[in-house]
Amino acid sequence: MSSGVLHIVDSRTKQKYEISIRRNVISAIDLKSIKAPAAGTDRADHVADGLRVHDPGLQNTTVIESAISYSDHERGLLLFRGYTLSQLWDSDFEDMLHLLVWGTYPTIQQRKDLNRKLTDQMLAVPDSVHRTIRGLPRTTSPLPLILAGLSAYLACCPDTIPASTHASLYQGNLHNVDHAVIRTVAAYGVIFGLVNSHRKGIDFQPPSQENSYCANLFIMAGLLDRHSSCPDLTKLSCFRRFAMLNADHGMALTVFSALVTASSLTDPISCLISAVAAAYGPLHFGATVSAQRTLREIGSTDKVPEFIEEVKNGRTKLFGYGHRSYKGLDPRVRPIQSILKDLDLSKNDYLKITERIEEVASADDYFRHRGLYPNADFYGNFVFTAIGFDPDIIPAAMLTQRLIGIMAHWREYMLTRGKLFRPSHIYTGDMNNSQGAAEDGPLTEITPLLQSHPGKERYSVFSTRQKRLIILTAAIASTFSPISANIYYPALNSIAADLDVTSSKINLTITTYMICQGLAPTLTGSFADQAGRRPAYILCFWIYIVSNIALVLQHSYPALLVLRAIQSSGSSGTVALVSAVAADVITSAERGTYMSITSLGNILAPSLGPILGGVLSEMIHPLSTLSLLFHLPTGLILLSNGLIFASYYAITAGLPSQLRSIYGLSDLNIGLSFIPMGAGTLLSATFNGIIVDWNYRRMVAKDRQDIEDFEVEKARLGVGGPVTLLAPIPILLYALTAPANNPPPLTLTLTLIFTISFTLTAIYNILNILLVDLHYTTPATIMATNNLVRCFLGAAATALVHPCIQHWGVRATYCGVAIVVLSVVPLPLPADIPILYFRYPETSWIYPGDVVLKSRTGDLPIISSRGLNPELTYLLLFFDLDVIYGMNATVTLHWYQPDMLCAMEGTGLMDMSDNKRILAKVDGYSNGGILVNKSMGAEYIAPRPPPFSHHRYVYLLFTQMEDYQFPECYSHIFPQTPKARAGFDIQQFVDLARLGAPVAGNYFIVEYDGPVIEPTATASPTTTWLRSILCEGSDPTGSAAAKACEMEGSLQIVM
Structure with a gap:
């Protein structure tokens, strides 16, 4: 029951x-x-x-439901998919693989097809796997050799890793799972053959379609008869029968280790790596190696009784005896003994010792009462040594057979959607050491308050160096207040001209700054004494940074007046905090010396601030370099280049320590080892330039486009993309061959360094070329930005590489570097966004965020039909975002144009309504056409940024429906005057006109490049009174019953 x-x-x-x-x-x-x-x-x-x-060790825990195998020790029964051992005694490896993995015993044709697929996959194992194993010393233990081979194979098949492709690559996917099973079984067979032949010092022979899997395994492993140069048929038969017995054994450690890894939905090669590592433990397949060692220590059958007594007393272990899952005779033992008879081991002394151990143990109550009997490992090692395997490779040989069960369970787990293995644990540590009982007994009234004597410990937890750094840091923080005040003075005249206000008004911003500079410390000081110094510093710098950002973005005098006061409130609080920090850290005996450091900010700021302010004021755009970081696609290219540079330096910075720890090189030899890196860089720079230029000329000749309209990014990334895909491979190989316990030849490491240097330099140079191509008018600025990004990321990589190696190891660290390089591939290729491409007659095509001179924007732009539906009608709005007035809801309209159509190439010259504008040029970048208008709108007004400044301008394109009706309350916009165009409410217009969301858009910055005009306090001819429109049916306050009205404001605006 x-x-x-x-x-x-x-x-x-x-x-x-x-x-x-x-x-x-x-x-x-x-x-x-x-x-x-x-x-x-x-x-x-x-x-x-x-x-x-x-349940420590999962001794009484079932983790899955499986239909693969069943073992009954009481009846001596072992079933594979319901078949008994006697029924499967003559089965080949292919038969067992098909039975356990796919659940049915194969027909003759199915067995042939399976053998053919396995052989095809074995022949397809990449040469890099061969080179990886051959590059390691022959004396290397089999375990790292097999792990290296599996890792090299996985590195050649990145598309088989779910984390790199798709999370559900295998889960529930029958086709992918079945293909992965065959590929994994074939790969392990080849890797095992490579390892065994390499350790024996013989040539590797490839598999053949004419042979069975086991026969090919013998051939690849070099297990051939000396006379016939073919596998010995008796040994081959013994190996085949043992493979049937060892195909699966329930939740054995190898299978369970693989399933634990598989529960994360990873690939079967990674699962097999876990199984290999588990198999070599002395409590699993490694027991065969330990058993051989024990037999050598016993020496003869006469010493067996003495050895048994030591086992009973717990002084030594008897490997291969007893089993966790059952207390009885292993059903596989007697079949294994019959296999040993075929191998004729009657003269084997170790086998005699083994049989004597079983004889003595079976008659001992100690073993009988505990249900301890021999298991398959006890006699199994003799099968493998008789076939010709060295003792230390027996676990790997047994895994070639157990691989059948591992793959069967992996397939079953993937197709039944098993759960992630995540057991819990019982925490036995302290919950809070600070609340524990006193170590010296309970506290009493005579217990001293200080457990240590004065003089034995420092009175301060900070060293002298730490105290100096703390005070210096606080002093630097306090300089932001005086330096922000003094940096402002040289730019007063320029700011007044930019905002078109008088000098007296600008001086008021200094007044408000100084008032807050005096008031803020009183509030900050009280807050710091109650909440602590760190919260006070966080609050001060948060206010200071936010106000600085707002000051950069504002373009109005009232905003400047208010934000300067806020800026002062944030920065001046640090002046009081520096004294508080000094009092916290420094005693009165040393306070005089350290307090002098705290006054550095107030001393240096009056002299350094104006100098810095003058330099920044003379620069046209001191932040133009940083603005490129947020410019598509430039920002992504800069990030990609920075990551490549950081990867290069991560390898460079870690190389000396690796050469010292692995190869023991001297400083001179380490320096010489950098020659391949320099050679790779030099050769890459030379060869790469030739290839890039050739590809550019090839694509220009192929497309036959004008250079101005040529899509240069395709020419550059056509070379850079493949190189970026190849670059992670040598980095992965460097990571996998780096561990010091089994170092690869130095020549291999230096070759990989050369290859890494060559590929990364090639990528870096290509991206540099692309950046200059995209910003050919400002190459110095873009290279300065590139230098900023790469240096910061390179510095971060240099600082992090050694801690990462110490924490995660060499392999994981540099595999991470390879992943970083691989992640660069999609970065320079942002997804398509709805950009409205346009150009002025004297400019190239304008990207979002580009800077254009005012003198080049006087004529109507040419607007591309690229990405637009030629069957639709469009409506265009063009406006200025930076007109100076107090309302953010409205802007100044520069152009309203309805009824715009796509004029495609081949349709003839298009009549451009009243202004008779003619389409003069159609190029490849315009996608064969441009937008033209068939009716008049509110005529185009060219951008008019005031002197010493720049404004932001926006184009928005909407789909114009057939029933479109112009909102009559906006009829005032048609005159080409500032008064008519001011106070244009975009959202209100879009709502009333029922335009919906824009289908495309673009923005750019227009710089003033006209003659220098002295600022005045009176309104310029381009100023007018602000118009604020409130149309019927639309109300910013939410009222739907508002009436149309027109209001005259009292603020001035500049167009």
Whole structure:
């Protein structure tokens, strides 16, 4: 009776519970319903979360449901998919693989097809896997050799890794799972053959379509008869039969390790790597190696009784005897003994010792009462040594057979959507050391308050160097207030001209700054004494940084007046904080020396501030370099280039320590080892330039476009893209061959360094060329921005590489570097965005954020039809965002144009309505056409930024519906005058005209480049009174019954 109900009474709560029993198993999740009050308990016990199951080693825990194999030690029964050992005794490897993985015993044709697929995949194993294994010393242990081979194979197949492709690459995907099973079995067979032949010092022979899987395994591993140069048929038969016995054994450690890894939905090669590492443990397949060592220590059959006594007393271990899962004779032992008879080991002394151990142990009550009997490993190692395997490679050889079960369970797990393995643990540590009992007993009235004697410890937790750094940091923080005040003075005249206000008004901003500079410290000081110094510093700098950002973006005098006061409130609080920090850290005996440091800001700022302000004021755009970081696609290219540069320096910075720890090189030899890196850089710069120029000429000749309209990014990335895809490969190989325990030849490491240097330099140079191509008018600015990004990222990589190596190891660190390089591939290619491409007659095509001179924007622009539907009608709005007045809801309209159509090439010259504008040029970048208008709108007014400034201008294109009606309350916009165009409410117009969202748009910056005009206090001829329109049916306050009206404002605006 295997099903029923388990009745439980919880003594803690007197509650009764009923837990279902199915197939003699209860669900651990059901136990979580058994809960108790958490009051008075240790939070680490999670009492309120439900009852947990503690099962060290999972001795009585079932983790999956499987139909693959079943073992019954009492009846001596082992079933594979319902078949007994006697039924499968003559089965080949292909038969067992098909049976366990796909659930049916194969037909002759199915077995042939499976053998052909396995052989094809074995022949397809990349040469880099061969070179990886051959590049390691022959004396290397089999474990790292096999792991290196599997890792090299995985590096050649990145598309098989779900994390690099798709999370559900295998889960529920029958086709991908089946293909991965065959590929993994084939790859492991080749890697095993490579490792065995390499360690024996013989040539690797490839597999053949004419042979079975086991025969090909023998050929690749070099297990051939000396006379016939073919596998010995008897040994081959013994290996085949042992493979059937060892194909699966339930939740053995190799299978469970693979499943734990598989539960993260990763690829089977990664799961196999986990299984290989588990197999080599002395409590699993590694028991065969330990058993051989034990037999050598025993020496003869006469010493067996003495050895058994030592085992019983716990002084030594008997490997291969007894089993966790059952207390009886392993069903595989007797078949294995029959295999040994075929191998004729009658003269093997170790086998005699083994048989003597079983004889003595089976007659001993100690073993019989505990149900300890030989398992398959006890005799199995003799099968492998007789076939010709060295003892230390037996675990790997056994895994070629157990691989059948591993793949069967992996496939079953992926197709049944198993759960992620995430067990919990019982925390036994302290919850809070600070609340523990006194170590020296309970506290009494005579217990001294200070447990240490004066003089034994420093009176301060900070060293002298730390105190100096703390005070210096606080002093630097306090300089922001005086330097922000003094940096302002040289630019007063320029700011007055830019904002078109008088000098007296600008001086008021100094007054407000100084008033807040005196008031703010009184508030900050009180806050710091109550909340602490760190919150006060955070608050001050948060206010200071936000106000600085706002000052950069504002273009009005009232905003300047208010924001300067806020800026002062944030920065001046640090002046009081520096003294508070000094009092906290420094005693009165040393305070005189350190307080002098705190006054550095007030001393230096009056002299340094004006100098810095004068330099910045003379520069046209001191922030233009930083603005490129947010410019598409420039920002992504800069980031890509920075990541490549950082990857290069991560490898460069870590190379000396690796050469010293792995190869023990001297400083001179380490320096000489950088020659391949320099050679790779030099050769890459030369060769790469030739290839890039050739590709450029090839694409120009192919497309036959004008240079002005040529899409240069395709020419550059056509070379850079493939190089970027190849660059991670040598980095991965460098990572996988780097560990010091089994170092690769130095020549291999230097070759990889050369290759890494060559590829990364090529990528870096190509992206540099592309940046100059995109910003050919300002190459110095773009290169300065590029230098800023790459230096910051390179510095970060240099600082982080050694801590990462110490924390994660060489392999993980440089695999991460390879992933960073690979992540660069999509960055320079941003997704398509709705950009409205246009150009003026004297400019090239304008990208969002481009800077254009005012003198080049006088004529109507040419607007491309690229990305637009030629069957639709469009409406265009063009406006200025930076007109100076107090309302953010309205702007100044420069152009309103409805009824715009796509005029495509080949349709003839288009009559451009009243102004008779003629389409003079159609190029490749305009996609074969431009937008033209068939009716008049509010005529174009050219951008008019005031002297010493720049304004932002925006084009928005909307789809114009057939029933479009112009809102009559906006009829005032048609005159080509500032008064008519001021106070244009975009959102209100779009709502009333029912235009919907824009289909395309663009923005650019127009710089004033006209003659210098002295600022005046009177209104210029281009100023007018602000017009604020409120149309019927639309109200910013939300009222739908508002009436149309026109209001005259009292603020001035400048167009």
